[in-house]
Amino acid sequence: MxxxxxxxxxxxxxxxxxxxxxxxxxxxxxxEALREAVRSGRLAPGTRLPPYRGLALDLGIARNTVADAYAxxxxxxxxxxxxxxxxxxxxxxxxxxxxQPHRISPPRRRxxxxxxxxxxxxxxxxxxxxxASARRALAAAPNDAFGVGDPRGRPELRxxxxxxxxxxxxxxxDSDRVIVxxxxxxxxxxxxxxxxxxxxxxxxxxxxxxxxxxxxxxRTIPLPVDAHGAQLAGLxxxxxxxxxxxxxxxxxxxxxxxxxxxxxxxxxxxxxxxxLLEDDYDGEFRxxxxxxxxxxxxxxxxxxxxxxxxxxxxxxLRLGWLVVPARLVDAVLAAKGPRELSxxxxxxxxxxxxxxxxRYDSHLRRMRxxxxxxxDLLTRILAERFPHxxxxxxxxxxxxxxxxxxxxxxxxxxxAHRLGLALDGFRSYRHPDSTMPPRDGLVIGYGTPPEHxxxxxxxxxxxxxxx
Ligand SMILES: Cc1ncc(COP(=O)(O)O)c(C=O)c1O
Numbered sequence: 001m002x003x004x005x006x007x008x009x010x011x012x013x014x015x016x017x018x019x020x021x022x023x024x025x026x027x028x029x030x031x032e033a034l035r036e037a038v039r040s041g042r043l044a045p046g047t048r049l050p051p052y053r054g055l056a057l058d059l060g061i062a063r064n065t066v067a068d069a070y071a072x073x074x075x076x077x078x079x080x081x082x083x084x085x086x087x088x089x090x091x092x093x094x095x096x097x098x099x100q101p102h103r104i105s106p107p108r109r110r111x112x113x114x115x116x117x118x119x120x121x122x123x124x125x126x127x128x129x130x131x132a133s134a135r136r137a138l139a140a141a142p143n144d145a146f147g148v149g150d151p152r153g154r155p156e157l158r159x160x161x162x163x164x165x166x167x168x169x170x171x172x173x174d175s176d177r178v179i180v181x182x183x184x185x186x187x188x189x190x191x192x193x194x195x196x197x198x199x200x201x202x203x204x205x206x207x208x209x210x211x212x213x214x215x216x217x218x219r220t221i222p223l224p225v226d227a228h229g230a231q232l233a234g235l236x237x238x239x240x241x242x243x244x245x246x247x248x249x250x251x252x253x254x255x256x257x258x259x260x261x262x263x264x265x266x267x268x269x270x271x272x273x274x275x276l277l278e279d280d281y282d283g284e285f286r287x288x289x290x291x292x293x294x295x296x297x298x299x300x301x302x303x304x305x306x307x308x309x310x311x312x313x314x315x316x317l318r319l320g321w322l323v324v325p326a327r328l329v330d331a332v333l334a335a336k337g338p339r340e341l342s343x344x345x346x347x348x349x350x351x352x353x354x355x356x357x358x359r360y361d362s363h364l365r366r367m368r369x370x371x372x373x374x375x376d377l378l379t380r381i382l383a384e385r386f387p388h389x390x391x392x393x394x395x396x397x398x399x400x401x402x403x404x405x406x407x408x409x410x411x412x413x414x415x416a417h418r419l420g421l422a423l424d425g426f427r428s429y430r431h432p433d434s435t436m437p438p439r440d441g442l443v444i445g446y447g448t449p450p451e452h453x454x455x456x457x458x459x460x461x462x463x464x465x466x467x
Contacts, residue, residue, distance in 0.1 A: 017042075018030070018033045018034070018037065018059070019033055020033055020059070021033070024330075026059075026061045026062075026065050027065050027068050027069050027072075028330060030059070030061070030065065030066065030069040031069045031072060031073055031330075032330070032331075032334060034049075034069065034073060034078065034079075035073070035078060035194070035331065035334075038078055038089055038196070039193070043089045044089065045089050045090065045091045046088055046089060046091065047088060047089045048085075048086050048087070048088050049070065049079065049086065049087045049088065049089070051086070052066040052067045052070070070087050072327065074087070074273075075273055075327065076194075076196070076273075076327065076328070076331070077090055077195070077196040077197065077241045077273055077274070078090055078196050090196045090197060090241075091197060091239075112419075112420030112421065112460070113419075113420060113421045113422065113449060113453065113456060113457035113460050113461075114421075114422045114445075114448045114449060114457070115421060115422065115423055115444050115445055115446065115448065115449070115457055115461060116422050116423070116424050116445050116448060117252060117398070117399035117424060117443045117444070117445030117447075118315070118445060118448065119310075119314070119315055119445075119447065119448050120311055120312070120313070120314065120367065120398060120447045120448070121367075121370070121447055121448060121449070121450060121451070122314065122448075122450075123450040123451070124366075124367060124370065124450075124451075125313065125314050126313070126359070126363045129354070129359045129362070129363065130313075130350060130354065130359075132359070133350045133351075133353035133354040133357060133359060134346065134350040134353075136353050136357075137156075137346070137349035137350045137352065137353040138346065138349070140349075140353075141345075141349055145345050145349065146345065148339050148340070149339060149340025149343070149345055150340060151179070151333055151336040151337060151338065151339060151340050151341075152178075152179055152180065152333065153178070153179060153180025153181075153321070153340070153343065153348055154180070154345060154348045154349055154352065155175060156348075156349055156352040156353075157180055157321075157348045157349065157351055157352040157355075158175040158178040158180065158321075159175045159352075160351075160352040160353075160355040160356045161173075161175075161178050161307075161321055161355070162174060162175050162178060163355075163356075164355050164360070165294075165305075165307065165323065168284065168291070168361075169280060169283055169284075169291070169293060169294045169307075170293030170294050170296075170297040171294045171296050171297060171300075171305055171323055172296065172297050172300045173300065173305075173323045176326070176329065177300075177323055177324055177325070177326055177329055178321055178322070178323055179321065179322045179324060179329070179332055179333065179336070180319070180320075180321050180343055180348060181320050181321065181322055181336075181342065181343065182318040182319070182320065182342035182343050183308050183309075183310055183315070183318045183319065183320040184209075184279060184281060184306050184307075184308045184310065184320050185208075185209070185212060185320075186318075186320065186342055187306045187320055187321075187322045188209060188212050188213070188244075188277070188306070189212050189215075189216065190322070190332050190335045190336055191242070191275075191277060191304060191322075191332070192212055192213050192215070192216030192218055193216055193335035194328070194331045194332060194334075194335055195216070195218055195241055195242050195275075196241050197218070197219075197239065197240070197241040198218060198219040198220065198221055198238065198239060198240050198241060199213050199218050199219070199220050199221070199240055199241065199242045199243065199244055199277070200220075200221045200222075200223050200235055200238050200240035200242070200243040200244070201213075201220045201221070201222060201223065201243075201244045201431065202222070202223055202225050202229075202230050202244075202245060202246065202250060202251075202431075203222040203223060203224050203225050203430065203431050203434035203435075203436050204225055204250075204251075204252055204253055204426075204429045204430055204431070204434075204436075205244075205246070205251060205252075205429060205431070206251065206429065207428070207429070209244070209279075210431065213244070220244075220431065221238045221239075221240055221433075222431035222433050222434040222435070222436075223235060223238075223243070224434070224435065224436050225250055225253055225255075225436070226253075226255070227253075227255045227392070228255050228256075228257065228258035228261060229245070229246075229247060229250045229255050229256060229257035229258060229261055230243075230245050230250070230257065230261065230265075231261075232261050232264050232265055232268065235265070235268050236268060236271075236272065240272075240274065241272075241274050241275070242274055242275040242276070242277050243265060243268075243269075243274070243275075243276055243277065244277040244279065245257065245265065245276065245277070245278060245279065245295075246279045246280075246281065247262060247265075247278055247280075247292070247294075247295045248280055248282070248283040248286075248291070248292045248294070248396065249281075249282055249283065249285075249286075249292075249393070249395075249396040249397045250393075251279070251281065251397075252393065252399060252401060252426070252429050252443040253392065253393055253401055254392055254393015254394065254395070254396070254397065254399070254400065254401055255392075255393065256292045256395070256396070257292075257295070262295050262298065263298070265295065266295065266298045266299045266302055266303070269299070269302040269303070270299065270302055274302075275302060275303070275304055275325075276295060276302060276303045276304070277303075277304050277306065278294060278295050278296055278303050278304065278305050278306060279306050280294055280305060280306060280307050281306075281307075281308055281310065281311055282311040282312075282396065282397040282398065283307075283396075284311075284312055284364050284368075285311070285312075285364075285367070285368055285371060285396055285397050285398060286395065286396040287368070287371075287372045287375065287394075287395060287396065288395050289395070292396075296323060300323070300325060301325045301326075301327075302325065303325075304322060304323070304324050304325070304328070305322065305323040305324075306320065306321075306322055307320060307321050307323075308320035308321075309351065311397070311398065311447075312360070312363070312364060312367075313363070317347060317351075318342070318343065319343060319347055319348070319351055370451070371398045371446065371447055374398075374446045374447070374454055375394055375398075375400065375446060377454070377455075377458065378391070378400060378444065378446050378458060379391055379394060379400070381458055381462065382402070385462055386462070386465055386467075388405070389402050389403060389404065389465065390402070390403040391403075398445060398446055398447030399443055399444060399445045399446065399447070400443075400444050400446065401426065401441055401442070401443055401444075402441055402442040402444060402465075403439065403440070403441045404426075404440040404441050404442065404465075404466065405440065405466060406440055407440065408440055408466045409425045409426065409427060409440035409441065409442070410425070411466070412425075412442065412464055412465060412466060413425050413442075415463075415464040416460070416461070416464040419460045419463055419464055420460065421457065421460040421461060421464060423442055423444070423461070423464070424442065424443045424445075425440075425441070425442060425443075426439060426440065426441030426442060426443055427439075427440070427441075429443065444461070
């Protein structure tokens with residue numbers, strides 16, 4: 001029988017009903033019951049919680065257990081504690097209106113040429129190598145792999161990721177802190193479910209990622225970005241409980257986060273008890289220098305690391321992973337639910353084999369060379385034919401930013417459409433509350449066209465650009 005408790009005195013006459021699940025330690029049960037009460041809105045921001053002793057007596061647990069649970073929830077940002085005012089529920093963001101009326105739109109119609117910055121070259125998906133890994137993984141899988149899935153993900157994959165991420169991205173993890181998810185988007189939704197308040201984001205980024213946070217009831221606060229990534233000077237004054245950044249390669253402007261800012265964001269997270277959400281979406285693709293390692297290596301207790309196969313293999317796989325601080329593992333898993341509902345076991349085991357067999361590294365090496373050639377062709381053609389257009393963000397990834405003369409973005413997009421060329425304008429990535437003056441430009445994804453069509457896609461681009 002779960003324990004339950006009704007308090008009619010805690011704070012200003014609050015009725016509080018807590019149900020302990022009976023699973024796990026008393027401390028963990030109490031923490032989850034309190035989180036659930038905050039999440040569901042039963043405990044409003046500012047509500048004062050009962051003193052340790054009273055709650056301990058009512059629940060029949062030790063006073064220290066209550067004190068520990070409160071302290072841990074303060075550290076996670078759910079509660080605040082001030083001398084003289086007791087322990088209270090932290091201020092949570094007020095849900096805000098979505099950026100645009102929410103509608104389910106069909107995928108964009110594919111035009112003749114595609115220079116959108118969304119996908120890698122689908123024709124280069126390593127079918128043969130993937131099939132070889134799938135065969136091996138299926139043959140070796142234990143029978144229990146075909147039962148109900150563990151929401152953490154398969155141990156084979158989590159262990160392979162620990163080794164790969166440490167080696168290739170400088171991530172510090174053990175497999176207990178790795179949680180497999182259905183791409184970055186699901187990972188962000190899971191974090192959005194447990195964060196207690198607003199999230200600072202880059203002024204330029206993907207609108208639908210901001211939308212995921214808004215749907216979780218979290219306000220997003222734009223930080224200006226420049227050639228060194230997000231500017232952090234204003235961050236301490238925002239009241240943010242987390243900052244979502246793309247440190248290896250700012251999306252879409254393209255700069256890596258400056259080393260001083262990498263240290264500064266970690267210092268901020270430590271001082272504020274906040275989190276850095278590190279979106280490492282294309283960290284493997286860096287052309288002119290050594291890859292920039294993950295910020296997570298600086299402080300695994302303050303950084304949630306997000307990885308994905310959407311750029312390295314295919315966004316259709318829907319495979320990603322989180323590396324979370326140990327104290328957040330239970331909360332993220334609770335948000336995910338008791339069963340794996342989003343990621344299939346065969347793909348997980350296949351990716352595990354793909355990683356441990358070295359096929360992932362070989363694929364990345366091959367694709368790095370392909371995308372580097374494409375980037376070089378793009379920059380060469382533009383330098384020759386449009387010397388007045390500045391090209392940025394080209395050191396990494398598979399997209400570049402073209403700065404257009406003021407007032408020409410709209411007409412360029414219209415011209416591209418007439419030529420059958422799918423293109424994205426720079427303005428569509430701007431946070432609506434950003435204080436940065438809007439700039440005209442294009443975000444050119446050079447990864448998507450198949451090899452044979454790339455030159456023609458560039459030709460169409462040149463015909464659309466203002467002279
Ligand atoms: C900025 C950014 N973050 C993350 C991702 C990966 O998202 P997902 O894993 O949900 O496909 C992408 C696209 O691949 C991206 O452009």
